[in-house]
Amino acid sequence: MNNEIAIKINGLGKQYRIGHRQSSYSTLRDTISDSLTAPFRKVSQLIRGNSKQESGTIDLIWALQNISFEIKRGEVVGIIGGNGAGKSTLLKVLSRITEPSTGYADIYGRVGSLLEVGTGFHAELSGRENIFLNGAILGMKRVEIKRKFDEMVDFAEIDKFIDTPVKHYSSGMYMRLAFAVAAYLDPEILLVDEVLAVGDTRFQKKCLKKMEDIGQAGRTVLFVSHSMPSITRLCTRAILLEGGEVKAEGSAHSVVCSYMNSGTGISSTREWIDPKKAPGRDIARLRSVRVCNKENEVVDTVNVHQTFAVEMEFDVLTPGCTLMPYHHVYNEENINVFQAHETDIEWRGRERPIGRYRSRIWIPGNLLAEGMLYITSGVTRLNPIQDQFCERDAVVIQIIEEQDDAFSARGDWPNDMGGVVRPHFSWDTQFDPAPIDYSSKRNNSEGEASDGKIKGGHFG
């Protein structure tokens, strides 16, 4: 049991002192005497080493408080939370940059941290020299760096400029090189803080791929990011920090969902009471959007196998126009899951009289995968095409799936399921008891696993 643990954190806390005097100097005499004695006080404190305990009143801030969790070997765990939630402090403590104030953390294995790419680069040195310097700073041995040197340069795509001082690099090249060095670090536990905002989209994908490889190679990864898609993609588990404490812990999906819900302020129903402030133009204005179930009740969550409706109310202010209501649905990774345009025959191609319209789209059960769905609702005029309104993230709905849902596509699988859609297909399995000779087939099925360009073997 114990063998599987990579990080064990118990009651960990980190307190920062923000020292400042509460009472301002009242008189000039005080000011002078204080400024005269201050150096002596400081010196005596300095010698005793407890320099901050006596200097006036002190504000104490708990950046981390009572954090306890365990991370098993090979887990890729995301740490999420708003600014100041304590994510970076946690990584700083775990990477031994700073000491905890309370509690303890036990680390089993070599830790590599990637707290900020490019730390330790020296502008005057060439790319080649910086690879060695930065590698050493991150704790790599020289032979190790030499061995991986070509791969790093390849990965960073800077082979032409390897002997140019990095101060002449573009910021993209700089970051790519920095990430490359860090990515080829070979620790058992990798702490990563917001590094994926590197380079162009293509390079970001490459970085993500690399991170996935690291995770799949059985390394333990602790990953701090504000990018929920990266978290849900890379991590099996996530921990939500808020105000220095663990707010939620669980599968990456569910934690991301609860974080998104708490942070965004979007709910599953929205109404614009004042028509003058409602989104829209002179032809149509949006009045409300809501998500409801078959019983016409507004709901926040929908079971994966249940049908639900997105309902939009809008006013038409000018007669004689052909209008088309629509919904665009995005998941938490900002992938456009689908777009739906009104297809009600009664209204297609027909000019609409003034009045209030209530359009509903029925989304069948067993269509979409679990997760958050952000719904953008709009009405556009056709001939000529002119958007009347397009309310981004008007409402949000969470699709959930219970573990023993007999009506869903999950089957007996107990863990996370991927995919944007979750259709419940009909399965047909036939059984043939005739014996099969395996010994001759075996060689053919192996050896095709390597993935070409990015070599997978170096973490093994």
Place this chain on the structure above:
Amino acid sequence: MSGKIITANVDNNIPTAHLSPSSGWTSLKLNELWEYRELVYFLTWRDIKVRYKQTVLGAGWAIIQPFMTMVVFSLFFGSLAKIPSDGIPYPVFSFTALVPWTFFSNGLSQASNSLVGNANLIQKVYFPRLAAPLAAVLAGFVDFVLASIVLLGIMFFYGIVPTANIIWLPFFLILVVITSLGVSLWLSAMQVQFRDVRYLVPFLTQLWLFATPVAYPSSLLSEPWRTLYGINPMTGVIEGFRWALLGTNTAPGPIIIISSLVALALLVSGAFYFRKMERTFADVI
């Protein structure tokens, strides 16, 4: 399993690192510094590489600095003030002292600034912090070697041949490293919290220069004062250099012993103070 198994092989049950609040004096963790020796090497190498980048004279500065000081000293102390020089031509006498002195004072100013200068590293990456001042002191070696070559040239010019005592030179070199590092450990750790140190160091080295027999011989003092003068470890270093290279007949035996003890005390106390302050570096820097 209780997790208290002490067998080294069962490494899965013993944490590689146990992170918890510490207090008071902590161990020096020299074994960890040894593990990071390559980092010390690379930091030293970086400091050397970067030191004279974008300068016109480059490494010439390593020579100009002590050489010009020697010229000024020779003019004012040697020719005008007629300060005795233990029977050695004054330029050789003072330059022999200025070579280790420059190594010491440059090391001191670089190393005392090494933590604040590497603030971004200290806030972002873990490494034994001792590596920073150590590398800064060691980086002065290149300058030292260059200046030593000039010293040999000057000695040759005056027809002075080094004595057999030259085999003791490495010892005095180690002594100057220890002194420089010892003082730097105190100052660099203090500077993390008190930037006053930045203003203190140039002032301190200047005073120290005149408190050290660079421009004059320690033989100006009579015993026992001359031996007590060894409390300034740089006295031992410089008298040692002169004795080993120039064969001054004022063998500095007792001075060296006192200087070595003081230098060691500085290093050990500095290292412990540094380790004690180390845990707050990332927070206050």
